[in-house]
Amino acid sequence: MELMKRLRHAVEHHKLTVFYQPKVDMHSRRIIGAEALVRWIDDDGSIIGPDKFIPIAEDTGLIIPISEFVLRSACKQLAVWHSLGFKDLNMAVNLSGKQLQSPDLVAQIMAIVNETGIPASHLELELTEQVFIDNIQSHTNFMHAVRERGISLAIDDFGIGYSSLSYLKHFPVTALKIDRSFVQDLPHDKDDATLTQTIINLAKSLDIGLVAEGVETEDQVEFLLDRDCIIGQGFLFSRPIPADEFTRLLDEYQ
Numbered sequence: 258m259e260l261m262k263r264l265r266h267a268v269e270h271h272k273l274t275v276f277y278q279p280k281v282d283m284h285s286r287r288i289i290g291a292e293a294l295v296r297w298i299d300d301d302g303s304i305i306g307p308d309k310f311i312p313i314a315e316d317t318g319l320i321i322p323i324s325e326f327v328l329r330s331a332c333k334q335l336a337v338w339h340s341l342g343f344k345d346l347n348m349a350v351n352l353s354g355k356q357l358q359s360p361d362l363v364a365q366i367m368a369i370v371n372e373t374g375i376p377a378s379h380l381e382l383e384l385t386e387q388v389f390i391d392n393i394q395s396h397t398n399f400m401h402a403v404r405e406r407g408i409s410l411a412i413d414d415f416g417i418g419y420s421s422l423s424y425l426k427h428f429p430v431t432a433l434k435i436d437r438s439f440v441q442d443l444p445h446d447k448d449d450a451t452l453t454q455t456i457i458n459l460a461k462s463l464d465i466g467l468v469a470e471g472v473e474t475e476d477q478v479e480f481l482l483d484r485d486c487i488i489g490q491g492f493l494f495s496r497p498i499p500a501d502e503f504t505r506l507l508d509e510y511q
């Protein structure tokens with residue numbers, strides 16, 4: 258069967274699931290948040306990653322039910338973790354540019370926030386730099402609308418999107434996520450070290466949060482902590498894992 262039909266079938270038959278990857282305070286080694294990452298469980302039990310199906314989902318409109326499923330799952334899961342006592346935990350959910358074209362996206366997001374009872378302040382939406390490149394006016398309206406409701410806004414994969422940095426001043430962004438391509442060759446690669454330092458300086462001067470993606474080694478942690486980049490996400494701490502495994506990690510690390 259072609260991929261599009263298989264994906265539609267998977268959505269209708271609840272074959273999608275959400276994994277979670279911790280965001281860690283690298284200083285204290287505590288988990289401060291989770292990023293929700295969608296997965297497709299194929300009929301043979303193998304796991305298909307979002308890189309394989311998000312583009313098709315965007316082209317076919319399936320991104321709408323998929324995103325609603327991911328957001329609802331993530332918010333429900335956050336409510337469970339809050340009720341277990343992990344009250345400070347934040348949840349990050351990815352949005353693709355295509356979704357922002359939907360005029361009632363803010364209402365849909367708020368309906369799920371209200372239905373699950375999570376504090377809006379503990380939800381973060383991750384957008385790529387694409388939001389600075391096209392449909393700037395409608396994207397700006399979207400960003401202000403979610404910020405007014407207390408939701409945080411991170412720019413994902415920051416540094417690879419060729420956006421004009423001056424835009425950052427005009428958008429109500431609350432954090433930058435340093436793309437993992439800059440982090441992977443730290444601390445040896447001089448260019449990556451310089452670029453990472455530049456992004457850290459930028460976040461500091463704009464007084465917004467910072468997350469390093471793709472942290473895999475203790476040398477990278479040391480480099481980042483030395484430069485006041487405290488929050489990290491990466492395989493060193495954990496791969497994206499199912500919710501029940503994440504609960505065990507929370508129990509271990511708090």
Ligand code: G
Pocket residue numbers: 293294295306307308311324327351352353413497
């Ligand atoms: O989980 P993994 O690292 O394989 O994710 C690959 C890419 O898929 C990442 O860029 C991530 O942002 C994206 N992605 C994962 N889950 C979702 C989702 O629920 N919605 C959207 N739009 N993108 C997602």
Ligand code: G
Pocket residue numbers: 278294351383413414437470471472473490491492493497
């Ligand atoms: O683009 P975004 O940050 O939303 O996607 C997260 C993706 O990065 C997920 O697919 C996840 O599996 C992947 N990822 C997370 N941590 C690491 C890491 O330490 N190394 C590598 N290579 N990939 C990672």
Ligand code: MN
Pocket residue numbers: 292351383413
């Ligand atoms: Mn992301």
Ligand code: NA
Pocket residue numbers: 413414434436437470
């Ligand atoms: Na990323």
